[in-house]
Amino acid sequence: MPRRWSPLFCANNRSHTVATPFVFTFVGADQPGLVEKLSQTVADHGGNWLESRMSELAGQFAGIVKVEIAQNKAAGLRTALLALSAQQLSVLVADQQAEEATGNGRSLRLSIVGNDRPGIVREVSHALAERHISVRDMDTSVTSAPMSGEPLFEAVAHIQVPHALDLSELNTQLDRIADALTLTIDLEESLR
Incomplete structure (x- = not known):
C-alpha cells in the first residue's frame, strides 16, 4: 500500500512547530571529530544543520553555522553549545533576529x-x-x-x-x- 502524506507531519517527519534560524560561530584547535561534536550537539537538540563555512588557519579550526530549530528548543541548544568551552572549543551564539531579506540591492x-x-x-x-x-x-x-x-x-x-x-x-x-x-x-x- 503506498504511503500517504499526513497533515500531522511535515517534511523530515517533524511536527508543525515554529522553526527559527539559529547562528553560531566556533573556534578550536584543529582535531579530528570537531565537526562531528558540533553536529551531534545540534542533532541531539532537534536542530537541522542548514549552512556553514569552516576553515583551518594556523592550527585553529573556525566556522560559522546556521541551523534551524524549534523555538522551544533553541535555549537548550544554546546552553549545550556554550558548554563545549569545557572541551577547549569557543562557541558564540548570535542573538535571535528575524532573517534579513537578501534582495535589497x-x-x-x-x-x-x-x-x-x-x-x-x-x-x-x-x-x-x-x-x-x-x-x-x-x-x-x-x-x-x-x-x-x-x-x-x-x-x-x-x-x-x-x-x-x-x-x-x-x-x-x-x-x-x-x-x-x-x-x-x-x-x-x-x-x-
Whole structure:
C-alpha cells in the first residue's frame, strides 16, 4: 500500500512547530571529530544543520553555522553549545533576529589581486562601508607569485550594493585604491 502524506507531519517527519534560524560561530584547535561534536550537539537538540563555512588557519579550526530549530528548543541548544568551552572549543551564539531579506540591492563580485602589503582589506572595506555596501562573503589568501615568488594577495568577495548607488563612482574609488596600492580590482555582476 503506498504511503500517504499526513497533515500531522511535515517534511523530515517533524511536527508543525515554529522553526527559527539559529547562528553560531566556533573556534578550536584543529582535531579530528570537531565537526562531528558540533553536529551531534545540534542533532541531539532537534536542530537541522542548514549552512556553514569552516576553515583551518594556523592550527585553529573556525566556522560559522546556521541551523534551524524549534523555538522551544533553541535555549537548550544554546546552553549545550556554550558548554563545549569545557572541551577547549569557543562557541558564540548570535542573538535571535528575524532573517534579513537578501534582495535589497544588486549582487556583485569583487576580486582583488596584487603584491601583498598591509592595508589592502582596510582600504577596500572602508570604501565599501562608506557607500553602505554589505559584504556577504569574502575569501582572502596570500600565495607566492608565479614568476617572482613574492607574496601575492588575492581576495574574492560577494557584495550587496544598494540599487541607488552610482556604480561609476564606486569604480572610480576602487581604481584610486588599485593605483595607490598597485592592485588589480575588478567588479562584476555576481551569478549568486
